[in-house]
Amino acid sequence: MATPKEEHRGVIKGYFYACCPYCRTTIAQGKNGTDVFIKCPQCGRYIHVLIENDTVLTKLKEI
16 A cells, blocks of 8 residues: 655644635635635635535625
8 A cells, every 4th residue: 555755734634625616716724613704815706614514615605
């Protein structure tokens, strides 16, 4: 079985990453229970990020 040469240092155990569903830019890092609205720095849209039960949900902010 192959083993990685070195462990990726940017990934923190227990955290999840959310990406903008439109431009695919990484916009948030969080743990279970995260519920935030974030403005994407790339495309300028407001994104609702919800992290629950090891699942990341991103959707456009409803007005």
